[in-house]
Amino acid sequence: MSSAHARPTVARMSGYTPGEQPKPGERVIKLNTNENPYPPSPRVFEAIGRIGADALRRYPQPLADDFRAVAARVHGVLPDQVIAGNGSDDILQIALRTYCGPGDVLASPDPTYSLYPVLAELADVRFVTVPWAPGWTLPADALLAQQPKGIFFANPNAPSGTWVAPRDVAALASRTDALVLVDEAYADFAGESCLPLVADHPNVLISRTLSKGYGLAGLRFGYAIGQPAIIEQMMKVKDSYNCDAIAIAAACAALDDQAYAHEQWARVRDERERVTRALAERGFDVIPSRANFVLATLPGGRPAKVVYEGMKARGVLVRFFDKPGLNDKLRITIGTPDENAAMLAALDASL
Numbered sequence: 001m002s003s004a005h006a007r008p009t010v011a012r013m014s015g016y017t018p019g020e021q022p023k024p025g026e027r028v029i030k031l032n033t034n035e036n037p038y039p040p041s042p043r044v045f046e047a048i049g050r051i052g053a054d055a056l057r058r059y060p061q062p063l064a065d066d067f068r069a070v071a072a073r074v075h076g077v078l079p080d081q082v083i084a085g086n087g088s089d090d091i092l093q094i095a096l097r098t099y100c101g102p103g104d105v106l107a108s109p110d111p112t113y114s115l116y117p118v119l120a121e122l123a124d125v126r127f128v129t130v131p132w133a134p135g136w137t138l139p140a141d142a143l144l145a146q147q148p149k150g151i152f153f154a155n156p157n158a159p160s161g162t163w164v165a166p167r168d169v170a171a172l173a174s175r176t177d178a179l180v181l182v183d184e185a186y187a188d189f190a191g192e193s194c195l196p197l198v199a200d201h202p203n204v205l206i207s208r209t210l211s212k213g214y215g216l217a218g219l220r221f222g223y224a225i226g227q228p229a230i231i232e233q234m235m236k237v238k239d240s241y242n243c244d245a246i247a248i249a250a251a252c253a254a255l256d257d258q259a260y261a262h263e264q265w266a267r268v269r270d271e272r273e274r275v276t277r278a279l280a281e282r283g284f285d286v287i288p289s290r291a292n293f294v295l296a297t298l299p300g301g302r303p304a305k306v307v308y309e310g311m312k313a314r315g316v317l318v319r320f321f322d323k324p325g326l327n328d329k330l331r332i333t334i335g336t337p338d339e340n341a342a343m344l345a346a347l348d349a350s351l
């Protein structure tokens with residue numbers, strides 16, 4: 001079948017471009033997709049080891065009830081305030097399809113996570129961006145002027161790493177009936193969250209992932225927390241068995257081991273401050289980050305692409321965005337102390 005048979009929207013679009021993956025067997029220091037440099041909790045491996053034949057032979061829990069119970073306990077909410085997904089990308093897709101239909105507007109500050117426009121396009125939803133307000137604050141008036149059905153943004157934001165104060169999110173949510181989705185993929189590294197807003201704001205949904213803070217990007221597990229009425233609607237939209245039995249068991253074990261997770265977050269935060277200082281010493285302008293990556297502008301207006309390519313040739317992958325406003329910057333994931341030292345050496349050699 002040719003592209004002429006595909007839905008026109010699909011035939012026209014180019015789709016999401018995931019971060020570069022090393023080729024099988026290739027040894028690189030991979031600091032381009034904001035993965036956690038540390039392994040998941042040992043309890044995750046124990047839980048996977050306990051998976052028996054029946055758990056695989058049968059369908060998994062449709063609503064991932066075991067995980068909802070753990071998440072409810074950890075976050076101090078009710079199980080019916082939690083929905084689980086096959087990565088938080090799945091959650092974003094479900095939320096969008098629940099609240100936005102063809103012709104509706106999804107609004108986001110720009111730049112933000114580059115999957116949102118792809119999901120919107122796929123659903124024939126109009127994606128509208130407005131620039132962040134000065135100091136990377138929420139451009140609330142401009143967002144609301146778009147009369148959106150949904151407002152999505154990442155907090156901490158990607159790729160800037162900047163943080164919007166919960167009181168500003170609350171102020172925005174109070175002024176609209178639109179779904180305000182706060183994508184907290186990186187909130188574990190921020191030490192703060194907009195989760196408490198859910199209690200008073202029926203239109204706020206917080207999305208979370210185990211890909212970053214829990215070192216489980218390969219597992220594909222995300223979740224969202226909102227008032228039960230939002231979750232109830234989203235449950236109708238998700239695939240019937242969107243999380244598999246192994247993922248549910250592993251995710252329960254990971255989220256349950258908060259002590260282990262907090263230790264890794266602290267290590268990443270310490271390294272983030274060290275990398276930020278090291279880049280600043282080299283003349284980079286580094287936006288203070290609350291995430292597990294930094295966005296750094298090259299000194300002297302140098303094009304970032306050449307430096308990115310130089311680092312890649314030296315076995316270090318970082319992220320370069322060939323987009324106006326970002327093409328003078330590199331986004332660098334925080335690695336282990338050794339990885340960060342190698343990254344800085346490759347950077348020095350490439351400058």
Ligand SMILES: Cc1ncc(COP(=O)(O)O)c(C=O)c1O
Nearest residue numbers: 087088089113154185209211222
């Ligand atoms: C802001 C943001 N949200 C969501 C995701 C996707 O996370 P997941 O692996 O849970 O699908 C990413 C991944 O890079 C991200 O940067």
